[in-house]
Amino acid sequence: MDYSSLPEAPTQLSGNTVLTRLLDGLIFRYYWATEGLTSEDFEFRPCESSMNIRELLNHFHHLCNVTYCVLSDVPVERISPPSDALDTRNESLRLLSVSRKITIDLDDAALELKKFRPKDKALEYPVWNLLNGPIADALTHVGQITSWRRINGNPVYAHNPFLGKAL
Secondary structure, three states, X not given: OOOOOOOOOOOOOOHHHHHHHXXXXXXXXXXXXXXXXOHHHHHOOOOOOOOOHHHHHHHHHHHHHHHHHHXXXXXXXXXOOOOOHHHHHHHHHHHHHHHHHHHHOOOHHHHHHOEEOEXXXXXXXXXXXXXXXXXXXXHHHHHHHHHHHHHOOOXXXXXXXXXXXXX
């Protein structure tokens, strides 16, 4: 999948197509927020109490894995991200892309059955928690990466999130 532009929007409006488009936007924004990051950028943190960009990429990877697990009906387990920052970026994009492919084929009844189930815990949360939890958190961190690289002197490449394409 080419992440530098948004795919065509779904033709029908339903729960699964809204989730699919939300993932499309997240993939697109993350692609551009992380495209062209340098080794200096990975170590940048705007203040002592914040994560650096590499740490944000690792956390974002965890959020992508949670999303994938919920949509794949797999209990959520914390996994280690790849050791290389670019590999972490690419694996996060892959997890989101696979998650997107799962959602596009779901009907609303199947989507409603998706549950957030932490491994080794007798807990279960509805798919709504995926939206207001990991996906919303991921969007926040994309904004942080975008801002922090700009502060570090390496702004994102020109793109238009509204139209979903590079400029």
